[in-house]
Ligand SMILES: Cc1cc2nc3c(=O)[nH]c(=O)nc-3n(C[C@H](O)[C@H](O)[C@H](O)COP(=O)(O)O)c2cc1C
């Protein structure tokens with residue numbers, strides 16, 4: 171396998187500090203790019219690498235950079251998206267905490283390639299403890315001549331600033347993020363115009379995820395061609411996967427794209443199998459916004475091929491029998507997880523996080539939450555299930571930003587694959603009323619977990 | 629006013645906003661000179677004429693330095709500092725979940741309620757906290773020490789259940805761990821400043 175690229179050196183004591191990082195080959199990529207390459211050569215390497223955005227959509231990074239309006243005489247900006255709030259996702263946090271200089275290095279090279287002199291890192295406000303780590307890393311880089319005026323004696327200058335958000339999932343959406351960075355409410359903008367033409371302060375702007383930008387340094391060092399051979403097909407390179415839920419080893423793993431899902435879940439060096447020897451029931455493999463899949467479809471595609479950790483394989487079967495790689499937030503559910511309760515929980519999340527600009531999203535997320543609350547608490551009707559499907563369909567594609575879709579997909583997919591469980595809730599209201607996670611084995615008394623939590627919502 | 633309906637009570641000055649959240653107590657608020665210097669340095673991180681960009685970081689600082697929540701006086705003060713209209717501050721302060729518009733307990737306990745935490749014990753932790761503190765989410769203990777809140781995913785799903793107390797993360801929680809933490813906080817509550825480094829200290 172390709173070994174560690176993004177997380178290379180993570181186990182070296184003190185690697186968070188500049189001196190140790192530098193002693194282990196750090197900032198060699200910046201030296202190579204700024205001294206030996208032109209800005210457009212850097213862009214070409216990234217293009218050649220096949221690197222795709224790690225923030226969720228998987229859009230080719232080189233292509234995105236090529237859209238940047240270079241004719242405009244306004245300043246250009248690079249904004250690093252460190253908002254990381256997609257449920258199940260905690261990879262960027264891990265990277266910034268342990269290897270802040272890998273990100274700074276990526277930001278310098280990317281800014282150079284884009285002709286940017288000011289770069290902002292928009293980080294979610296809850297990661298307050300990381301703000302200090304990033305500020306220190308930036309200060310160290312400046313002291314050693316890698317930031318500020320005339321970097322390494324070239325005529326290229328760059329400043330990087332950390333900008334904290336203040337608790338709003340929607341600010342991860344790139345145009346909401348830009349609004350927030352301008353000191354406003356995080357209301358997504360209507361596109362077009364795209365940020366490449368009118369972004370921050372109306373200037374040409376590129377927004378990229380932390381992991382995407384951190385990959386740029388290694389790509390420059392090894393060459394785009396070499397990077398593109400790692401991985402599988404159009405899913406090149408390595409990907410950070412944050413694994414959580416009912417598994418033995420939750421954590422952040424750097425995998426080579428193409429790893430079979432089965433290996434990822436069961437191999438001891440990754441998730442290490444399902445905790446407490448339970449059965450695997452379902453997985454949401456790319457953050458809460460992507461469709462949930464039952465165990466059999468997660469391990470093998472509908473065609474019977476092994477499901478792989480790539481953009482293409484996970485999406486195989488589209489929304490009927492497939493899902494998405496998304497942000498790499500890999501959430502594993504064991505036999506005791508109640509899909510209805512989980513769907514209601516996530517519906518609550520999206521209702522809470524909708525910015526409220528578009529009626530289908532603002533109202534639809536509220537309706538879905540209410541109807542799911544009903545079903546989960548033994549107050550549902552059979553017709554509620556199709557009502558949910560209908561509401562989800564009416565949100566999808568009818569909103570300004572993709573949060574509407576992100577709210578609709580989990581509900582639609584949960585019903586598609588676990589309709590029986592929804593029906594069970596409607597048919598047996600007394601049984602489900604006090605059970606939280608544990609609906610699959612509802613008929614076997616012994617497997618009903620001790621609910622007794624006494625939580626009252628609403 | 630006398631009318632056919634008897635005496636009608638009308639408000640005299642319709643320009644005053646009568647809403648509990650907008651009660652000004654007339655005390656003037658201001659940062660210390662040291663904090664003010666940091667704030668001015670922060671504003672310079674953004675291009676000329678874009679000083680409004682500093683609003684979120686400055687509101688974080690204001691909340692911490694001016695009483696643990698954003699009073700109307702504090703928000704008006706921030707508006708003056710940034711040269712923007714007070715309404716531009718209010719609309720932002722009401723949008724983001726980390727800004728508090730009411731007085732909070734000394735320790736604000738924010739428990740993640742979202743899916744991954746919920747399936748790994750988060751529901752139990754929240755229930756336990758309600759029992760121990762004898763308050764519901766959104767409430768503050770009568771002694772003013774604790775406020776309990778539910779929040780959405782904190783980006784800590786692999787080490788859940790998780791809660792944040794005054795911006796510090798506490799992960800892999802169990803009811804026993806929670807009891808110990810609450811005990812510690814009660815003990816610390818008499819000291820001056822709870823929590824770790826302040827926002828001002830975070831920015832170089
Ligand atoms: C509701 C919503 C939330 C998002 N949250 C994040 C996020 O937390 N982090 C992130 O990098 N991208 C997030 N994105 C994706 C960004 O809009 C954007 O596509 C991404 O930052 C582009 O970077 P990339 O090309 O490097 O992936 C979100 C998108 C939506 C619609």
Ligand code: SF4
Nearest residue numbers: 525527528531569571
């Ligand atoms: S889809 Fe939802 S979150 Fe996105 S702009 Fe519309 S209301 Fe806001």
Ligand code: FES
Nearest residue numbers: 740745782784785
């Ligand atoms: S779900 Fe609790 S931290 Fe992500």
